[in-house]
Amino acid sequence: MPSAEQRKKIGQLFAVGFHGREINKEITTLIRDYGVGAIVLFKRNVLDAAQLQTLCLGLQKIASDAGHSQPLFIGIDQENGLVTRISPPIASQQPGPMTLGATGSLDYAYEVAKATGGMLQHFGINMNYAPVGDINSEPLNPVIGVRSPSDQAETVSKFAAACARGLRELNVAPCIKHFPGHGDTAVDSHYGLPVIDKSRADMEKLELIPFRDAVANNIEMVMTAHISLPQLSKDGLPATLSSETIGILRNEWKYDGVIMTDCLEMDGIRAEFGSVKGALMAFQAGVDNVMICHTFDVQSAAIDHVCDAIAAGTLSQERIDASLERLRKLKERYTSWPRALRTEPPETLAALNKSGEKLASQVYADAVTLIRAEEGLLPLKPTTKIAFVSPGPDVPIGGAVDSGTLPTRVPWIADTFEERIRKRASQTTDIRFTSSTLTDEQWKQVEEADVVILATRNARESKYQKELGLEVARRRGSSPLVSVATCAPYDFLDDAQIRTYIAVYEPTVEAFSAAVDLLFGDAQPKGKLPVAH
Template sequence: MTEQWKHWSLREKVGQLFVFGFHGYAPSAEIVDMIQRFGVGGLVYFTRNIVDAKQVHGLSASLAQTASAAGRPPMFLAVDQEGGMVARLVKGVTLIPGNMALGATGSPEAARETARISGEQLRAVGINLNFAPCIDVNNNPDNPVINVRSYGDNAKFVSEFGLAAVRGYQEAGVSATVKHFPGHGDTNVDSHRDLPLLPHDRERLEAIELVPFRQSAGDTDFIMTAHVCLPALDPTGVPSTLSQPVLTGLLREEIGFGGIIITDCLEMNAIDKFYGPEKGAVMALQAGADMVLICHTPAKQLAAVEAVVRAVEQGKLSESRIDESVGRILRAKAARGIDEPLAPWEQVEQQLDTKDQREKVRQWSESSVTLVKDEAGLLPLRSDAKTLVLWPEIVAVSEADEMMDGDGTLGARLASRIGDLTERRMNEPDALHNLEAFEQIVFVSYDAAKLPAERAVAERLMQIAQEKTVAVSVRNPMDLLVYPQVGTFLATYESRPLALEAAAKVLTGEVAPSGKLPVGISEQYPLGWSWK
């Protein structure tokens, strides 16, 4: 495979430079056609493609067979399986905690071990490329898209956890992807929606944003670009994904990254709105990218391939530039052995969601729960007290989220531990009715700073029942800034089942909280803080 490609047609070589998404639980007619006609370098799965582990195993086998029957090289089969709130495959596997929860454990080994567990399961169902870990430094509390996808707000801290996760995934035979180069952590605009700008100078970028990427560059198979403008690196105003000074000058030549540079999706508004995937694909390759990601629209995918072919034919893009990337891609595929056939489902099933995997992940999840304060002395909760739990509406606060039903509530976990418990949804008209009837209240917030209805309930509750309220954040620890007067505050970093179970155990005294804040909430509650 590593030599035969030199005799391919231009379209066949260009095909290797693209990773496409498709719609449906089975291969779409359009994606089958593109595989057969010129081959594609890879495909990416979203929730729209996934039922459970068994179905993904069958889908991966079907796609591999399609490529093989057409005489095409094996494909990277990719997914965004970061853990926590950004996970596409959640049924039939052990879902690992998200990055901020892992950061709260204080142990990079948590990142390595959970990544290895996730990687082993992904590889078993045919996924050989994970668009993880996210190594953006989340030093802007108003960031709408990174937030709990980051390990924390300190560059050295994030670097250690990111490198550990890269090694964990790749030990399991899955290519890791660190993202989003050169840094998306200090933006207040989501690049899914518009084009963010980072105004910092080079000195600041070297001190924070670039630190984790320099650390991981020698280990990771892939680095994903950010659709972010950094005038200090490229004063033309071109986003990093399309910038030759950023991708070739900084990442390839200065940092010395020898792996695969892949773009974030070119259908995100930061690119689609200003350039479009056709022009964007050509510009990204001219800038030094190896692979172009286009996730949604078949017409745009095909047009982008044809635009790259035309650019070569017209001399705007050299064929040697194409060859350089094709060689790099095929070497990476060979190194990860992605042409190995999938084991039968009956054999694979035994490797997924095992008792050992669940136990290790449970321990790390429990280690992440952070007691920030208990000035009111309300913990552990009394099992014999009349208790109200106020549960928020769990919604996607970022377009990176793909919300799943069935994770349940904290009240459901506490009900087996507290005899007289009522749970109300925060969006119910009578959510705060008759609070005097309850001896203890558990207020659960998800992302109060961004969700006005949740913030309003928090503010009202603090006015009338603050002295008996325990607040629990199940995503964003910055929620404490919305209701700082609360006397007891517990931080978890996601609303997934394991995190909710861990929170319930800490609230009732079954488990002692050992997590430490991976981000500074305020001067009073800095990075590394926990209540003694």
């Protein structure tokens, strides 16, 4: 059995999540008795503004009362856009990475990060697991997609730097992810172990560029990916557990910031190695901070397992002390007890949300991309008879799971999209389709409408959406059809028979509203497609 002192020392190197919106027995035990140094929050932990603020303050009070020398890092994945843990009406919806990429504006990326940082600070959150440094070079990537600003390395690098700068300015520690690059895979590491069989030379020309640049700019933290890179690491281990891959950061690039893992309860690690064993392997590989997001028994067992390994001599105390010092220095820079135990007044959040909404609306307006347009079709008129065709709730949203089956990505909100159109054109018919296609009556409505607006979400990964869209185009013939890709822009990018095609890059109400403004002539198309076409 590890000593209480050793257990608390090792606990500082863990970032843990918990279930529920109130402090429970398990998280109290982890902070008080196991000395965990960081908490990971998800959508499952958020109810409203007052609750979230109370939760963060309560967590810090437990740490303070337990004698922690420094406050907790409280971290969250507030990437914005598709991955938004704190959503309206609590906070203003901010545009995600590919939306920003479509504007081409690094100033917007910086300002959005500042708005995000200000909001997080209000609640007592001092770390953001962003920016995303992955390059979406594989259009069928189910886990990155619009979480990346572009398929070009230099663009991703510049946008990541702007995001990090904005967060840093508001005293929120940024963390670039997922080293050495999760973009070129069609497998989601939440559900399996992706393999990227590329040479080091090839990765130097693409995947590694944003991370190398971030390290050169002294990024505070780097998060590793659960991906296998057989040509990069001869040990055959996923990047998170590979001393060869971690060695690129630490030994070759001389990075002395904090290296942390993605959640070890993802199947990319758990299924083959187990989360407890994986925690020890990550430290042995050179990682500083291990993330375990869901299960108390796994979290506590992992801390004890690392303590036992030090006692047995399979992990050196010196190795661990180096990680403790890196985290201590980062906490010294980004945390203090007076700040951690302070509560911001509600009116501060109201002001942040007002300015955040104004900024976001400008970005969304500048991001909407008219990829193709049938001559003379736009703008639509209020008297236009519209059939709005969209899939039911069973659309692909990818991993980044919260707890069990609860997705943390933006849900499919076709009702709200339809409302936005109906406000402009009262003769709007709402048609939902599933994998069993449309009824005869629905096809009749599609064929008789003046204009069909087809909204899809990641249709390239969803055969029934793709087939339905092409069938709508066939039946419409020369009659007007507008397709809106509400997430990845690839849905009908190469299908010329869909003559009017719009991309909005995220399935948020705010992004779709900007598309509606474009359709009805209240805005001009300004966005540029940030991926190859």
